[in-house]
Amino acid sequence: MNIFRKIIAIIFGLFLLFGAYNHIANPEFYAPMIPDFVPENVANILAAITELVVGVLLIIPKYQKWGGLGFAILMLIFLPIHIWDLTKEAPAVGSKTAATIRLVIQFIVIALGWWIYKGSKK
Template sequence: MKVLKIITAIIFGLFLLFGAYNHVANPEFYAPMIPDFIPESVANILATITELIVGVLLIIPKYQKWGGLGFAILMLAFLPIHIWDLTKELPAVGSKTAATIRLVIQFIVIAIGWWIYKKSK
């Protein structure tokens, strides 16, 4: 189980590092997902910094516990955006079905972050 936790943490850490990079390299990709009342540049900067820090924490075994907790909290913070997107006539992900699947996946990744946190020393 320990190896599974380490591999899972590293995979999600790399996923977050890619996301952090993509917020800088391709910020327009995220524009449809950012609510109108949040400035896009601020959202992208905050997401980049947060995803970078949490991604690094998940990759370094000594800090995976805190990375798992940070990941769970970050995914919880993104949850309202997924719910908001589902309520739109045309969700950013393209369809109501895709938005529903994305919302379900969001709960799963929250649980994975919590699992990493609880299984780490």
């Protein structure tokens, strides 16, 4: 794996570790993004565990390939939330413009996760 790919993997890993911590320390931040039919506590706990595991995989060089795949899948799972948020009259975080930018970024990070996966050895 080239150095740029490793750096991106570590940055995403750290981002996910922060997110995992924040889901537990500051769950009310995520409340507006969680659909009404999903229990907030369950969503935050599952997201924290998943982000913790994938974040650790992305940071450990031996497991970065699987971390990249896990990251791409996780971002695909979060994609409907961004689409749903964009369709709301008042998006959960920011304006319609911010929601649109977040959706575009979501596609980019999905592609980068796949890039980490495909460019990693075993």
